[in-house]
Each structure stands twice: as C-alpha cells, then as structure tokens.
Amino acid sequence: MKRNICIIFVCLLLADGISAQNANAILDKAAAAYNTSNGLSATFAIRACSEQQNIVESFEGKINMKGDKFTLQTPDILTWYDGSTQWVYMTRAEEVNVSVPTGDELQLTNPSILLNSYKKGFTAVFKGESTAPNGKAAYDVTLTPKKKSDVTKIELQIEKYSSLPACIVIQMKNGLSNTIVISDVKTDINQPDGFFLFNEAAYPDAEIIDLR
Numbered sequence: 001m002k003r004n005i006c007i008i009f010v011c012l013l014l015a016d017g018i019s020a021q022n023a024n025a026i027l028d029k030a031a032a033a034y035n036t037s038n039g040l041s042a043t044f045a046i047r048a049c050s051e052q053q054n055i056v057e058s059f060e061g062k063i064n065m066k067g068d069k070f071t072l073q074t075p076d077i078l079t080w081y082d083g084s085t086q087w088v089y090m091t092r093a094e095e096v097n098v099s100v101p102t103g104d105e106l107q108l109t110n111p112s113i114l115l116n117s118y119k120k121g122f123t124a125v126f127k128g129e130s131t132a133p134n135g136k137a138a139y140d141v142t143l144t145p146k147k148k149s150d151v152t153k154i155e156l157q158i159e160k161y162s163s164l165p166a167c168i169v170i171q172m173k174n175g176l177s178n179t180i181v182i183s184d185v186k187t188d189i190n191q192p193d194g195f196f197l198f199n200e201a202a203y204p205d206a207e208i209i210d211l212r
Contacts, residue, residue, distance in 0.1 A: 053175070071196055082196045096206045126139065138158055
C-alpha cells in the first residue's frame with residue numbers, strides 16, 4: 001500500500017470546473033502546471049482503513065518530484081525513481097528492491113505519468129464544493145477507472161483559490177480506503193538529478209535485490 005501512495009498526487013495544481021468536460025480541462029491544466037513547476041515537494045498524512053480486516057493505520061510522509069522523477073519517504077519505506085530505474089528501501093529489513101517499473105506500475109507509483117495519461121485510464125467528474133481540512137473552500141473532483149483496477153475511485157479535494165491539493169481519498173477493490181491530507185506543497189525546488197538516485201554508500205548494510 002505504501003509503495004502505491006504516490007498516486008495521491010494526481011491532483012496537483014488543479015483549477016476549478018463544474019462538469020465532466022471541465023474536469024478534464026482541470027486535469028489538463030494540472031499536467032501543464034506540474035510540467036512547468038521546476039520541481040516540487042509536499043508533506044502529507046495518511047490514514048488507511050479497512051473495515052473488512054478491522055485495520056487502521058496512520059503515518060506521515062514526504063514526496064519530492066521533478067519531471068518524471070520522484071522520491072518518496074514514509075516511516076518504513078524510502079523510494080527513489082530516476083525516470084527509468086526504481087529503488088525501494090525497506091528500513092526495517094534493510095533491503096533494497098531494484099526494478100524497472102512497467103507503464104501500469106508507474107500509474108500507481110509515478111504521479112507525473114498519471115497526470116499526463118489520466119484520460120486513458122480514468123473518467124473525471126466535478127462533484128461540487130466543500131470545506132477542506134485546513135478550513136479553506138475547495139472543489140471536489142472524482143476519478144473513476146475506465147477498466148477494472150485495484151483502485152475503484154479517487155476523490156480529490158482542491159483548494160478553491162490556490163488550486164493546490166488539500167485532501168484525497170482512494171478507494172481500493174479490496175475494501176481499503178486511504179485518506180491523505182496535504183499539509184504543505186512547495187514548487188520551484190529544482191532538485192538535482194542525483195537526488196533521485198539510490199546512494200549505496202549511504203546504506204552500506206542494505207541487501208540489494210535486483211529484480212530487473
């Protein structure tokens with residue numbers, strides 16, 4: 001679940017809309033805004049809940065993105081993706097899985113891929129207005145997969161005046177619901193390319209498992 005949470009940032013930099021057609025325009029503008037953002041970072045809090053399994057889990061994390069590259073940090077997992085290779089480090093096991101994700105896998109782990117190709121996989125609909133967890137007015141947009149998927153629905157809450165994401169709810173086929181609250185988004189970070197590479201010297205005791 002934690003490896004796939006990058007999908008939550010599909011809503012970055014959305015604008016307003018009041019119909020399905022306008023929702024598509026919102027996402028198109030979001031993709032354009034992200035592609036010219038010159039790198040960004042965001043912090044977030046996640047609450048994962050499964051009523052079927054009686055499981056509730058909460059944790060915080062941080063993501064850095066630039067173009068098609070990203071890093072993701074949560075308490076148990078660190079992820080780096082340089083645009084072709086992905087390293088997933090499990091802190092407790094001190095184990096690194098190295099892989100070349102497929103296009104479908106990147107839909108769930110790489111926010112820029114999802115932003116730029118959402119029309120192929122999702123139907124977007126504007127649902128109305130609401131108040132975000134931070135107390136600011138927000139627009140609600142829903143993404144529904146066009147084909148059978150592990151994700152059944154994504155509900156996006158976008159600040160009305162800043163057009164920044166405030167809250168996202170991801171519904172999974174297995175009954176898991178992930179609620180993500182965005183606490184801070186910064187643009188124009190412009191991280192160097194090396195920032196998105198796994199540094200073996202920094203983790204000398206890690207066991208590297210090459211799945212390529």
